[in-house]
Amino acid sequence: MSIPTGLEPFSLSGRAALVTGGAGGIGLAIARALGEAGAKVTVGDLPSESTTAAADSIGARFVALDVRSSASVDAAVATVLESEGRLDVAVNCAGIRHLGGPATDVTDDDWATVMDINSSGVFRCCRAEGRAMLNAGAGSIVNIASMSAYAVNRPQPQATYNASKAAVVMLTKSLAVEWAKRGVRVNSISPGYVETPLTERSRTMPERLEEWLRLTPMARLAQPHEIAGAAIFLASDASTFVTGTDIAVDGGYTAA
Ligand SMILES: NC(=O)c1ccc[n+]([C@@H]2O[C@H](COP(=O)([O-])OP(=O)(O)OC[C@H]3O[C@@H](n4cnc5c(N)ncnc54)[C@H](O)[C@@H]3O)[C@@H](O)[C@H]2O)c1
Secondary structure, three states: OOOOOOOHHHOOOOOEEEEEOOOOHHHHHHHHHHHHOOOEEEEEEOOOHHHHHHHHHOOOEEEEOOOOOHHHHHHHHHHHHHHHOOOOEEEEOOOOOOOOOOHHHOOHHHHHHHHHHHHHHHHHHHHHHHHHHHHHOOEEEEEEOOHHHOOOOOOOOOHHHHHHHHHHHHHHHHHHHHHHHHOEEEEEEEEOOEOOHHHHHHHOOHHHHHHHHHHOOOOOOEOOHHHHHHHHHHHOHHHOOOOOOEEEEOOOHHHO
8 A cells, every 4th residue: 555645635536525514604615615625515404595695606517415314315315426437435414403492392393393403304315325435435524523522511401412413423433333444434524613504593693602612622613614624634545544533623622
């Protein structure tokens, strides 16, 4: 095996990538960065004018995708395979915030919706992407979990969201071990608080925001592009011996 030089291992030239939730704050920043690293990127998201415009804005292909439906996820992966002839990289970013407030107020519907999108949705994506990659004997899957998989956020109660993200971390490790000898790596990224539409409502609540900053050693929120570096690392050959791990990108939140 020849030893690659310089930044060569970080290049995604010639690779095909799918980013689910790719029209959102973090997803779009990752999709843009994957494209800049050389990948042919497909943004998968719920179909609307704004999601297709987001994909257009970075020169990515758009595929309609609802992670609540296995058929929709399978069809989106099939579309990438058809148009690009391959799937090398998948970043599973589609997700929603906590619903229902304090645990005693969370309805069965709230619980089911958050789990369906944040946990089962990631499983449906990994399964479809994994089938394609295992067939080819190569690929890298990056799941977007959250620091909430490890640390209980304060002051807002969000038990369901936290549980949904813990599931993503363990699913990631399980698939990584299951597929380790077959060329497919599976890792996750756990962001701290990021300035995206998902945190928009909370950021208008001064007491909540103040507590977030107090509990974050770097005393600020992340910008979406700050999550992308870890995704490039995990997606590329810079991380060929990395699987089943989680990278915290949280300004020190889970270290404190
Ligand atoms: N913003 C944060 O502070 C933060 C922190 C940690 C983890 N995360 C995680 O990062 C991921 C991206 O979050 P974000 O902050 O960019 O949020 P966002 O709301 O900006 O983006 C989420 C994207 O997911 C898409 N989506 C939602 N439901 C979907 C479905 N059923 N099928 C397909 N796509 C769907 C949305 O259309 C949107 O484009 C989420 O999984 C979120 O839980 C966010």
